[in-house]
Amino acid sequence: MTNYDQIDFSPLLALSDSEVVTQSPVRDITLASGAVLALITLDNGRDHTRPNTLGPATLTALGQTLDSLRARAAAGEIQAVGITGKQYILAAGADLSEVSSVGSKDNARLIAQLGHHVLGKLSELGVPSFAFVNGLALGGGLEIALNSSYRTVDASAAAIALPEVFLGIIPGWGGAYLLPNLIGIENALEVVISNPLKQNRVLKPAQAFDLGIMDAIFPAATYLEDSLRWADGVLGGTVKVPRKNEPGKIERLTKWPLAIKVARTMLESKIGTMPRSPYAALDLLDKARSGTKAEGFAREDEALADLVTGDQFAASMYAFDLVQKRAKRPVGAPDKTLAKKVTKVGVIGAGLMASQFALLFVRKLRVPVLITDLDQARVDKGVAYIHKEIGKLEAKGRVDADTANQLRALVTGTTDKSRYADCDFVIEAVFEEVGVKQSVFAEIEAVVADDAILATNTSSLSVAEIGAKLAHPERLVGFHFFNPVAVMPLIEIVKTSTTSDAALSTAFVVAKGLGKNAVLAADAPGFVVNRLLAKVMGEAARAVYEGTPVADVEKAFGPLGLPMGPFQLIDLVGWKVAAHVQDTMVTAFPERFYANENFHDLAELSEVVEKDKGGRVTGFTKQADRIVKKAAGSTATPAAEILRRVQDGLAQEIRLMLDEGVVPEVEDIDLCLILGAGWPFIDGGATPYLDREGASERVFGGTFHNPPIRGIAG
Secondary structure, three states: OOOHHHOOOHHHHOOOOOOOOOEOOEEEEEOOOOOEEEEEEEEOOOOOOOOOOEOHHHHHHHHHHHHHHHHHHHOOOOOEEEEEEOOOEEEOOEOHHHHOOOOOHHHHHHHHHHHHHHHHHHHOOOOOEEEEEOOEEEOHHHHHHHHOOEEEEEOOOOOEEOOHHHHOOOOOOOHHHHHHHHHOHHHHHHHHHHHHHOOOOOEOHHHHHHHOOOOEEEOHHHHHHHHHHHHHHHHHOOOOOOOOOOHHHOOOOOHHHHHHHHHHHHHHHHHOOOOOHHHHHHHHHHHOOOOOHHHHHHHHHHHHHHHHOOHHHHHHHHHHHHHHOHHHOOOOOOOHHHOOOOOOEEEEOOOHHHHHHHHHHHHHHOOOEEEEOOOHHHHHHHHHHHHHHHHHHHHOOOOOHHHHHHHHHHEEEEOOHHHHHHOOEEEEOOOOOHHHHHHHHHHHHOOOOOOOEEEEOOOOOOHHHHOOOOOOHHHEEEEEOOOOOOOOOEEEEEEOOOOOHHHHHHHHHHHHHOOOEEEEEEOOOOOOHHHHHHHHHHHHHHHHHHOOOHHHHHHHOHHHOOOOOHHHHHHHHOHHHHHHHHHHHHHHOOOOOOOOOHHHHHHOOOOOEEEOOOOOEEEEOHHHHHHHHHHOOOOOOOHHHHHHHHHHHHHHHHHHHHHHOOOOOHHHHHHHHHHHHOOOHHHOOOHHHHHHOOHHHHHHOOOOOOOOOOOOOO
């Protein structure tokens, strides 16, 4: 096995000039029993907005600290070692900027080995080690705790997780070996693979304790004192630390391989076989059921080196940067000081979408929200839905009883449009037809103040046309949500040629207040996400009407890495909505987009497709099949041809969108697809993938990124 003591890690230090080093100062604490615990406090000297991270210089310094503590333990000066973090944060894991610039596969392997070398010292000090998880612990931060002898957690810690699979890599500093051997294979599969693939779900402290990751949980107000008292009890033998899954209690012969088999089948059904990191993690978890820790760490070294140098990790880092940085500073947003202060919101409509809007506005902005509709029965139904959803939040402990009552009191409904008079921001959620939207805005404009902002949630109609009959069209802005409203993080903010900076600034400030990421888009058909999804769905439909079985079409789209196949996506969006969007795009660009009149016939059915247990589309229902066959050909299109068509179609459309100025830059296209369509991080959105696959070169003789976003050559 690898002898980490004999490895030269100096090449990594040469790469870490820009690292924000997290220091590891030590102070001795004499416990009530008289035992001395040396407490390390990780601190990078920045506030909580810049979490501690673990780069090469940080790890090297921590390793030196642990070596000195081991010597002190051998001399009898200390009886335990503790490690904690600055306020609110233990560590947010590896310094990804350092990891993504390693330069070679050898250096990538060194990063894995350095992490194992240093964090592994926590279990080799000659005295017990205690991880006091006082806040955020992600990736390497959690692996600090896993390498320690015992773990406590602050009940208010923001998040605990191993998110590596989400980023195209694996837990590479002990997590893939230590975790399943601590909490069992089923729980480890959830933490290492399932949660990252569920939009990077994290654990709350209580969940981490219940799973057995943490040995004790204490309230924030007395967290460190309680943890030190508990550690003293452990050292003195008065506190027993039962582990739910002691090595002898974990069933390895039958349950472990069966859980791996079930997980593999589920992965293939849910995400296909293109993403590499989930399967690499699955293999590591499988092999962790036997062998030594040293063998497990060596396997992690190789897996991490392989993935860090691959295309998917490079694309993931590009996507990560978009979401963490660009999304927080929207390009093209006017100065926020121009925004109108929003003290009351109006929502036109009381249907499901409108009610979801109202719920989000009242929860996030905590201002009065008014909903209206054509009759009182619809209004009452909408208000009842909102009140019920607030009740659910209360039942889950997301809001307390007083807050729930306050939120309910802020929501009112009426058929009287004059009640919009004091609204600062009014958004419509009515039928997707220009005339209907023009009519409702005409009513509202006659009532609201001259500087009130009007917003339309249209998914593909011209915002300028919707506002064409307004006396003040400059106050109108597109404010396009994605479904489900509470979950999807993107809002496309659409600017017309007349939209004022005040209206635009208000829209961006409101979006931020709602906890959403906003991207500026021009008033073009389909804006960004729906224009490109219409291309995907249109090519899928074209193949079906040529005579390709729907299940084969779904499989042909697999290499795109989308979270669901095209017909599964259509079924989620709604066949009527999809038919409308396709009509819009075909009307605007008949030479580039495909639609079939049968879309509307299919949309009238209660069920159009059949699905397997994993939700994947396996075929049409009998009724839908009869409708399709009326217009379908009899020649199946090869999968490679279907895939090439959609790749080239996307490359062409994105190039045209950039030429037309639909978004400021290509990064905004990818940001929209990641946040609004769930386009996977491992693709980096669409454009890095299209560059790698040669579609960009085929279509316009170049690439979207220069140089293309690729992994490191071994």
